[in-house]
Amino acid sequence: MRNRKQSISGVSPEIEYSEDLAAFISASPTSFHAAREVARRLDAAGFTHQLESEPWDGSEGGHYVVRDGAVIAWRVPRGKPQSFRIVGSHTDSPGFKVKxxxxxxxxGFSQINVETYGGLLANSWLNRELGxxxxxxxxxxxxHLVKTDPxxxxxxxxxxxxRSVREKLTLNPQKHLHPIWTLTDTAPDASLYDELSSRSKINPEQIAGADLFAYDTQPPEIVGGTFLAAGRQDNxxxxxxxxNALIAAECPEIAVMAAFDHEEVGSGTAAGASGPLLxxxxxxxxxxxxxxxxQTYxxxxxxxxxxSDAGHSINPNYAEFHDPDQYPVMGHGPMIKINSDQRYASDARGQALWLRACxxxxxxxxxxxxxxxxxxxxTIGPLTATRLGIDTVDVGVPLLSMHSVRELSSVHDVHALSNIMKGYWNLA
Known part of the structure; x- marks a missing residue:
């Protein structure tokens, strides 16, 4: 069911929510920035930052842990909670990482040496102003977190x-996906780290290492009041x-939000879903x-x-790639993701849980x-289910152009997803 009510400002809740999502995406060009932005929002909501190296705080209320580009937050309710209700996601997206x-x-060109990160749709990154x-x-x-302009x-x-590129585009990742950033005759001694240091007041001689990623500098946009166009919507x-749901929910059990890093490259890291963090x-x-x-067990x-991870809406130009008898359509709500080979963790028990939350x-x-x-x-679903042995359901909003530099979602679906997560945590 669609919520088309107007807020006090005259803007629909879906548009208002999508504008906040756009601001979140703009503040989160990398997983590290996303974790920081999550922490900032949790701080504003009264959550307490828990250091992993310190004694654990078991007090009532909200808490969170940040590990690199991952963040886990939870709220301890009054009484004696008997279980955990977990929503899992990931903070990383396909792109380019600096070598x-x-x-x-x-x-005559100075170029930035990059390698591909995850299964990016390479052609979508061409001719873009990248930071x-x-x-x-x-x-x-x-x-030190850093972020440049274009x-x-x-x-x-x-x-x-x-002439063949108009019929078929083949991109060699080493040869053809090599960004240019200056001309050697105008800046013969250009140093990327000098450039970054000048922007962030870091002594370049003190730099030991960096994890730097390309990002599209074009801001997110709401298109026609229906779609949100932006990078990194997955995930x-x-x-x-x-x-948003964790801050607003009133869960009778321990509500947990787990946003992992490195899902796009297999999750096998200290900050990934295959690691011991959660x-x-x-x-x-x-x-x-x-x-x-x-009692813990x-x-x-x-x-x-x-x-919760992004999924594929049917694309009207490529409908043959979906099941002809059942396919998701943007704007019709988030979806349960099902696969008999357990590439998604959903089963009948998980589906029942999700339907109750809806x-x-x-x-x-x-x-x-x-x-x-x-x-x-x-997704992270099968990994979490395997590691913890708990009932898991895979869900997500349907996207178009997934893994491109600029993905497309429905403003209705992204708003509904947060509402359903809140419903999940509020279940009696």
Missing amino acids: PSATSNHF LAGRIVCLDGSV LMVIPQLAPHLD LVSVHASV ETVLARIAIALGRSQD QMLARSSCVS GEAGEATQEFVSNNAVSCGT
């Missing part, structure tokens, strides 16, 4: 030089929805509440997880299952 030797000179963002770590261990472009070959849509946080919460090891046995929120949902002749992606 250790950051620059090189070729044919750099990420973290710089100094020799003393201090961490700095570089990956230029495309003109069709006059190769900042889910991160933003879970933060399991450790849950155990330390239980211990801080005075639970024994067996009892809590896990009663727990559940909603794994009923609580008064929002519609739909289903996604792959065309049998088309391969299926995966």
Whole structure:
């Protein structure tokens, strides 16, 4: 069911929500920035920052942990909670990461050396005004988040030089996806780290390493009052929805928001879903509440997880890639993602949980299952279910142009997703 009511400002709740999502995306060009923005919003809502190296705080109220580009937040309710209700997502997106030797000179151009990160749709990054963002770590261990204005472009070959590019575009990641950022005759000694240091007041001689990523500097836009066009919606849509829902929810159990890093490259890191971060946080919460090891396992046995990641709306120009008998359409609500090979963790129990949450929120949902002749992606859902052994359902909003530099969502769906997450946490 669609909520078309007007707010006091005269703007619909869907547009108002999407404008806030756009601001969240703009503040989060990398996973590190996303974790910082989540922490900022949690701080404003009265949550307490928990350091992993300090004794655990088991007091009532909101708490959160940040590890690199990942953040886990939770709220301890009054009474004696018996389980965890978890919403999982991820903060990273496909793109380009700067190599250790950051620059090189070729044919009068100075270029930034990058490697691909995740399964990006490479052609969408061509001819875009790209900035750099990420973290710089100094020799003393201090961490500095940086973000530039437009700095570089990956230029495309003109069709006059190769007529075949109008029929078929083949991109060699080493040769063709190499951004230019200055001319060697105008800046013969240009140094990327000198440029970044001048912007962030870091002594370049003290830089020990950096994790820097390209990002599209074009701001998000709401298109025709229907669509949101922006980069990194896979999966900042889910991160933003879970933060908003966690702040607003009144969960009778321990509500947990887990936003992992490195999902796009397999999750096998200290900040990824295959690592011990979530399991450790849950155990330390239980211990801080005075639970024994067996009581902790009892809590896990009663727990559940909603794994929220972006999915694929049917594309009217490529309808043959979807199941012809059941396919999700943007604007018809978030979807349950189902796969018989368990690339998604959803099963009948998980579907029932999600439908109860939709009923609580008064929002519609739909289903996604792959065309049998088309391969299926995966999410953190199966990883979390395997590691923790808890009931898990995979869901997400339908997108178009997933993994491109600029993805497209429905303003209705992104708003509904947060409402349903709140409904999940509010279930009696």
